[in-house]
Amino acid sequence: MARAQGSGGKLKIAAVEMWQVEGTIESLWMEPRQSNAQPGHIYPEAQPAYIEEYNEPKPGSRRQSRYYLKIKTGGGVEGLYGPIDSEAAVVVHRQLRPFLIGKDPLAVEKLWDQMYRLNRHSRRGHYMMGISAVDNTLWDLRGRYYNAPVYRLLGGPTREKAQVYGSTLGFSVAPEPIRRRCVQLKEEGYRHQKWFLPFSPGHGAGGLKKNVEIVRNLREALGYEVDIMFDAFSGWDLNYSIAWAKQAEQYRPRWIEEAFAADKIESFAALRRATSIPVASGEHFYSR
Numbered sequence: 001m002a003r004a005q006g007s008g009g010k011l012k013i014a015a016v017e018m019w020q021v022e023g024t025i026e027s028l029w030m031e032p033r034q035s036n037a038q039p040g041h042i043y044p045e046a047q048p049a050y051i052e053e054y055n056e057p058k059p060g061s062r063r064q065s066r067y068y069l070k071i072k073t074g075g076g077v078e079g080l081y082g083p084i085d086s087e088a089a090v091v092v093h094r095q096l097r098p099f100l101i102g103k104d105p106l107a108v109e110k111l112w113d114q115m116y117r118l119n120r121h122s123r124r125g126h127y128m129m130g131i132s133a134v135d136n137t138l139w140d141l142r143g144r145y146y147n148a149p150v151y152r153l154l155g156g157p158t159r160e161k162a163q164v165y166g167s168t169l170g171f172s173v174a175p176e177p178i179r180r181r182c183v184q185l186k187e188e189g190y191r192h193q194k195w196f197l198p199f200s201p202g203h204g205a206g207g208l209k210k211n212v213e214i215v216r217n218l219r220e221a222l223g224y225e226v227d228i229m230f231d232a233f234s235g236w237d238l239n240y241s242i243a244w245a246k247q248a249e250q251y252r253p254r255w256i257e258e259a260f261a262a263d264k265i266e267s268f269a270a271l272r273r274a275t276s277i278p279v280a281s282g283e284h285f286y287s288r
Contacts, residue, residue, distance in 0.1 A: 011145070013105050015072040016097040016134075018089050019082075022065045028057035033170035036196035037235030039261060047202060054177040055170070071137045073105055079141025084133045091130030095119065100134065106145065108138050124286035165192035165229065173198060173214050179221040182228075192227040192254065193218070200235040208240065212247045219251040227254040234258050234284070238267040245275035255280040262286075 032055060035048035067089040068082030084092070096115060103111060115131045116122045122131065143150040151157060166185040172178065173195060185193050197214060199207030218228045230253055232241070241259045248256075255278040260267045262284040272279045 010104055011073050011075050011077065011106060013071060013100050013103050014074045015070075016092070016100050017070045017072065018084075018093050019068045019070060020065060021068060022063070024061050025064050026059065026061050029060045029062065030055040030057045030170060034172050034196075034198055036169070036198055036231065036233045037200040038233055039200075039235050041200045041235055042202035044202065048198075050174070050198065051172040052174045052177075053172060054180055055172050069133050069137045071100070071105060071134070071141055073141070077105075077141055077145050079105070079137040079139070079144065081133055081137040081140055085126070085129060087126040088129035088133055091127050092133055095127070096130055096134055105138055105141050108135065108142060111135075111138065128286045163192065164190075165194050165227070166190035168193065168195050170196075175213070175217050178214065178217055182218050182221050182226075186222055186226055191225070192229065193222075194229040194231060194257075196231045196233065200232075201237055201240045208243060211244055215248045215251045215253060224252065229254045229257065229280070231257040232259045234261045236260060238264075238270055241267075241271050242274045245271065245277050249276055253277050257281065258283060 032049070032051050032053075034051040034055070038046075040046045041048075066083035067086060068080060069084055069089070069092060071079045095118070099115065099118060100111070105111075112131065112135050115134065119127055121127050139150050139153070143153060146153065166188070168181060168185075171181050178195070182193060182195075195214065195218065197211045199211045201207075203210075215228070215230070222228065228251075230248075236244075236259045238260070241256070245256065256271075256275075257280040259271060259279070259281075262281070268279055268281055
């Protein structure tokens with residue numbers, strides 16, 4: 001493998017390319033899909049229907065279009081990453097690509113810091129997502145350069161196995177369908193399941209009661225040897241979350257995830273103090 005190219009014998013970035021890949025994917029799909037709670041559901045006209053039927057996934061094909069990032073060097077070493085959101089792809093192509101040409105691709109930490117300092121809007125949003133796409137691509141390039149998997153470059157393995165959970169995004173959470181599906185996952189060997197709560201403050205007290213009943217139905221069907229986790233998709237507020245937690249604690253949920261928008265740090269801290277249920281978040285945080 002060529003390890004030196006360009007001026008001074010150093011590896012240099014020669015091209016930053018955005019690839020759009022289109023095709024048909026064969027996968028399991030279900031209709032109708034139960035929508036989970038979302039911030040906009042505080043408005044009645046935005047609230048989706050509550051799915052009562054058992055929506056078993058069925059095989060089908062769908063057209064998809066995805067963006068991938070490839071960074072090439074003059075020495076023939078390349079890095080690839082994706083898929084990337086189209087908004088972040090625009091940032092990479094228009095703003096980060098000109099900066100990266102001619103840079104040392106192995107200076108991963110330095111390049112991240114320089115990209116972060118390059119734009120006053122770098123702290124979050126699509127610009128940060130663009131930085132992340134470049135960073136991941138450069139780590140892939142670095143792994144290929146050193147002929148080692150990236151996990152070894154990051155410190156090496158710490159375990160031989162990783163626990164997984166069964167995700168139920170889109171499945172009905174009505175009493176009969178949820179019991180059937182959760183038992184099916186348990187029989188398939190999943191000791192952890194994550195369910196998506198469909199009701200938010202905009203649904204009033206009746207919706208809150210149904211969100212608690214979902215927890216109760218799962219616990220009664222599964223017993224206590226299976227962990228059940230819940231995702232509110234940033235659709236709640238603090239008072240609603242505390243009210244749900246106080247009623248759901250007796251069923252020992254493993255966690256409540258993304259109860260609020262990512263910038264509501266005070267609400268996450270207050271919920272943590274108010275309940276014994278672990279509070280999970282971070283999916284939509286940016287930087288440290």
